[in-house]
Each structure stands twice: as C-alpha cells, then as structure tokens.
Amino acid sequence: MAKSFNTLFLLSIVLPTIYWLWTKILAWSTRNKAGCSSPVKYKHLDRILGFDLLAKKMKYTKAGKLLALDDELFAKYGKTLHTLFFGRNHWMTMDPLVIQTVAATQADKFGSAPSNRKPAGPLLGDGAFTTDGHIWKRSRELLQPVFSRSQVSQLSGLESHLQRFLERIPRDGSTIDIQPLAQGLFLDSSMEFIFGKSSGSLSPSEQTAEAKQFSEDFDEGLRGMRNNYMTDKFSWLVGPDKKWLAQCAKIHATLEGYIDEEIKFQKQSKLPGASSKPMNGSSGYQHVLLKELVKMYPDDKTLIRNELMNVFFAARDSVGTVTSSMLFLLARSPESWGKLREEVAAIAPEQELSFEFLKSLKYVQAVIDETLRLIHPVDRAWRTCLSTCILPRGGGKSGNDPILLQPGDQIELIYGCMHKDTDIWGDDASEFNPDRMVRLKHSWKFIPFSGGRRTCPAQQNAYTDMAYFLVRMVQEFKTIHNRDDCLEYVEEYVMTKSSRNGVKVAFSVK
Numbered sequence: 001m002a003k004s005f006n007t008l009f010l011l012s013i014v015l016p017t018i019y020w021l022w023t024k025i026l027a028w029s030t031r032n033k034a035g036c037s038s039p040v041k042y043k044h045l046d047r048i049l050g051f052d053l054l055a056k057k058m059k060y061t062k063a064g065k066l067l068a069l070d071d072e073l074f075a076k077y078g079k080t081l082h083t084l085f086f087g088r089n090h091w092m093t094m095d096p097l098v099i100q101t102v103a104a105t106q107a108d109k110f111g112s113a114p115s116n117r118k119p120a121g122p123l124l125g126d127g128a129f130t131t132d133g134h135i136w137k138r139s140r141e142l143l144q145p146v147f148s149r150s151q152v153s154q155l156s157g158l159e160s161h162l163q164r165f166l167e168r169i170p171r172d173g174s175t176i177d178i179q180p181l182a183q184g185l186f187l188d189s190s191m192e193f194i195f196g197k198s199s200g201s202l203s204p205s206e207q208t209a210e211a212k213q214f215s216e217d218f219d220e221g222l223r224g225m226r227n228n229y230m231t232d233k234f235s236w237l238v239g240p241d242k243k244w245l246a247q248c249a250k251i252h253a254t255l256e257g258y259i260d261e262e263i264k265f266q267k268q269s270k271l272p273g274a275s276s277k278p279m280n281g282s283s284g285y286q287h288v289l290l291k292e293l294v295k296m297y298p299d300d301k302t303l304i305r306n307e308l309m310n311v312f313f314a315a316r317d318s319v320g321t322v323t324s325s326m327l328f329l330l331a332r333s334p335e336s337w338g339k340l341r342e343e344v345a346a347i348a349p350e351q352e353l354s355f356e357f358l359k360s361l362k363y364v365q366a367v368i369d370e371t372l373r374l375i376h377p378v379d380r381a382w383r384t385c386l387s388t389c390i391l392p393r394g395g396g397k398s399g400n401d402p403i404l405l406q407p408g409d410q411i412e413l414i415y416g417c418m419h420k421d422t423d424i425w426g427d428d429a430s431e432f433n434p435d436r437m438v439r440l441k442h443s444w445k446f447i448p449f450s451g452g453r454r455t456c457p458a459q460q461n462a463y464t465d466m467a468y469f470l471v472r473m474v475q476e477f478k479t480i481h482n483r484d485d486c487l488e489y490v491e492e493y494v495m496t497k498s499s500r501n502g503v504k505v506a507f508s509v510k
Helices: 002-033 051-062 067-075 096-106 113-124 135-145 154-166 176-195 210-237 241-270 288-295 303-317 320-330 334-345 353-359 362-373 457-477
Strands: 080-085 088-093 381-385 389-395 401-405 410-413 477-482 491-493 497-498 504-508
Touching: 002 067, 051 067, 051 080, 051 154, 067 080, 067 088, 080 389, 080 491, 088 096, 096 113, 096 381, 096 389, 113 210, 113 241, 113 288, 113 303, 113 381, 113 457, 113 477, 154 176, 154 381, 154 457, 176 210, 176 288, 176 320, 176 457, 176 497, 210 241, 288 303, 288 477, 303 320, 320 334, 320 362, 334 362, 334 457, 334 477, 353 362, 353 457, 362 457, 401 491
Parallel strands: 088 410
Antiparallel strands: 080 088, 381 410, 389 401, 477 504, 491 497
C-alpha cells in the first residue's frame, strides 16, 4: 500500500515536470524555426506565479495610478513585455503594430472567451463580451441592425432625460459634482434604449422601486464579477461565491420579467382590436433593443436575456463617464470651452441636432476624441492566444524582433498608454489639446472603440450621444469652472474607470 502511494506521489511530481520541460523545449524549437527572438521580460521576484507584479498593480490601483504603473513598465522595458500572471504567460503591449496584429490581421488566433467567460459568464451569459466563434458572430449580427445609422438619429429620447439632468445643475456658480449626475443621465437613457423603461435615477419621485433595485443589484453583480477577475484561476481555493451566484439569479429573474412582459404585449397586439399602447409605457426611442430581440426570437428568452445583459454591461457607465470626463478637462481649459462656444454659437436656431449635423461639428468631435484619448473608461483589453502566433515586434534587446505566442498565453492591449505615447503624440501627449484631433487621420494609433472585428457596434451611438450632450451643455451655460483642489485625474476602477474625486465644477449662465 505504502509502495503504491509513493509511486503515485512520485508520478504526480515527475509527469507534470516532464510535461513542463517538453512544452519549454517545444516552444524554444518553434521560436527558433520561426526566426523569433526571446521576449523582453519583466524581472519578477516571484518567478513562478508573478505575484510580486500583481501586488504592485493592486497597490497602484488602490492609489488610483494603475496607468502610471503601466507607463513606468513600458518606459523601462519597451512597448511590449512578457510578465507572469497567476503563473500564466502574460504579455503587455502599447505598440500599435502589435495591437493591430492581435485585433485585426491575426484576430482569428485570439479570443476573449478564455479570459471573460468564467468570471463574467454567470452574470452576463453568452454574448458579445463573453464568447468567440459562431456565438459571438451571431451576437454581432443580432445587434448591428439596432445600432444602425438611422437609429442614432433618434435623439428625442435622450433630450427628455437631459432636461431632468439640466434641472439638477445650479446656475448661480455653486459647486456641484457633475459625475454622478452624468452617469445617472446615461444610465436612465441606456435603460430606456435597451429595456424600454428608464431607471428614473434623475427623478426620484418617478423612480420605481423595481428599477432602483435592478440598478443596485447590477452594481453588486459587477463587484462580484471584478472579484472573479482578481482571483483568476485560483478561484477554486475559495470555492464558488454562492451569494454572488444568487445575486446573478436575482438579476436574471428581473430581466426575464421584462422579457415576459414584452412577449405578452407583442402577442396581444396581434389580436383583432388590440391596443397598440405598450404595457410599460411609451419610449422616446424608435427602436428599443428588447422589443427588437423579442420580434426576432420570441421563443428564446435565454438568448434575449444574455444579449440584453451584454449590451447593458457595455453601455451602463461608459458614456456617462466620458461626458463627465469631458467636463473635468474643459473646466481646466477655459480656452477650449471658448472655442466650443464659438462653434456652437454659429448653429442656426432652427437647425436640428441630427447625427449628420453633429458629426460635422469639427471642434465638438475633437473635444470628444481628445477626452477619449486621455481618459477612457476602458483603457485596455485582454485577449488569449488560441493558436501559435508570431507577433511582429517585442523581442530581442531592441524589442523590434518578432516574438512567438503559444496557445493559452494572454496579451493585454493597453490603449491608454498608446494614446499618450510621446512618440506618436509629441512631448505634450499628456496635455488636453483638442486642436490636435481636428487634423487627426484615424489609424491604429487611436482606437477609442477598439479595432478590427471587435470594434464596438455602438460606436456611432456613443459619439452622437456625447456630441449632443456637449452641444446642449454649451448652449445652456456660458462658463464652466473647476472647483477641485486636485487638478490631476485620480482613477477609480470597478469594471470601468471613473474619477475617484468626482468632477467638482461650477456653471454660470451670464
């Protein structure tokens, strides 16, 4: 008995060691045959799991300076480097050519599902964020018509929420934290666009208990999802988070109630003499995502729920955070606010603020792009290598030689650092200067909505909403002033990035 145990114990050590050595030899052989160089490597203290760098990242994240740490690493090691993350090969890059290779030219060799499905799947289900292959393709094909160019012209829905937002802003120069209001504005509008009913966060008297509870539940769901990402493949040590899974089930039940309601309405509306008035009230949006999905898949509630969850996750905070960041920067740049006022003042009173017209406002678009360049709510993306891939740069002493990635390797595409690279943007790369974006020719050096086949399908919707918001703010207020003693932007991460200190500003109308 003891002999058998000893044999099994030795095999449990020897076999993994042999496998590890074999993979190392195979990788070395493949790399040499392909003419690749050794990667530039981070000098870990923990050379097995890489916990030293993880601890450092957590420290900088807590201080609101994660992107600053990334800048330090790239300045020391080059624009692509190899690290360890929970013992896994993990690459970091800010090189536009490498990012283009991963996101476009060799996109079929990389996926999002290995990084996202396990930590996010219980909450979001199968959708554009958590899957690859045919499921991801189906999801894109489902969503694209709803995010069509004709849809982004429908701004009446946003205006009704904007009116409530404007009512909350003091006009006598009093200080206000505009960030939670901007996030509330676009939470309300995104819920109406996606579900057909607003959360009513800007109108407490009109807010239903159900909508408020759903928003709070989703917040908790995101916190649990973030914890899953932090524990990564060692989550088995703490076991399944039963409380979080119950929270996910609660969110799903609420959403399925919305779906049942819409299915019932659409069935009844086909009956002779049926009312065409929606059961949950009318929406300011011509096309509501829930309604469109029920029309296409009335018998598949799980598919509808998953698509709604994936879209709501992406839309919920992003535009609200960008618009408040625009005001953060403009409050510190009176000259830019003045240029905006000049452009907006030239708009004729009878001019409709349509998608096409808003796109023609060069300085408005430049302010949006410059904000996205400097303060993006999602400044990175993770991909997992699915099949052996050669990247064009990142190896050798110079960092300019090709490198080999193997299946299972992760790569972190850090757009936030690329968007402030002085080699691309000049010595003033960290300064807010919208004029640089007026003359910008779009390329892989600036990809605020990602690039390649995973480009955000709601890109034009987001641009239109942000431009509309900015024009209306300039029309309403003559000046904006910073009221925060801290001039720098301090990052706060949950699943997206926002300002830890809020956005404390003051407006005047005279």
